[in-house]
Amino acid sequence: MRSPLLAPVLLAATIALATVLSGCATPSVDTKPSHSSTPKASTPKQSVKEACSELEDSATTVVSALGDASTELASDPTGAAETFAAAADVFEDDTSNIENDDVREAAEPASGSITHLSELFTVIAADPANGDMESFNAAVTDFQTAFSDIGDVCK
DSSP: OOOTTHHHHHHHHHHHHHHHHHTSOOOOOOOSOSOOSSOGGGSOOOOHHHHHHHHHHHHHHHHHHHHHHHHHTTTOHHHHHHHHHHHHHHHHHHHHTOOOHHHHHHHHHHHHHHHHHHHHHHHHHHOGGGOOHHHHHHHHHHHHHHHHHHHHHTO
16 A cells, blocks of 8 residues: 555655756757867866756656656556656766756755655655655655755756
8 A cells, every 4th residue: 555645745746846947948059069179177167057958857857757656656666666766866977977066066965855755765665554754745845945946056
């Protein structure tokens, strides 16, 4: 038996994240090559726009995984947890590649919140009757706040 509160909470988190992402600017098409022959140490750091563009793809993966996890929850709670855990791993990897300090400072707490939410989701999926929904709801709030902070940087 799954917790009756888990799916609505995941849906709310998905909607909140999608709302934040809707404010992300669509990157312009750049016809110049992105790689130069100069050493990386001498090139300027990534712009906010470039960093946000990189994170946007990863965050879209997280939104999609949350939606998929919400759908899978009733029929395959373990699969739902694995789907979300995989998205959390992708976001963590992508965050570690962000070179812009402002964006990375906003992305790191978001990455931590996704990982924490994924861990709680896995525990609740394994034993819904005894899951700590209070901790889970708090983690969802942290997750929403962290993504709102990214949205503030990536306006």
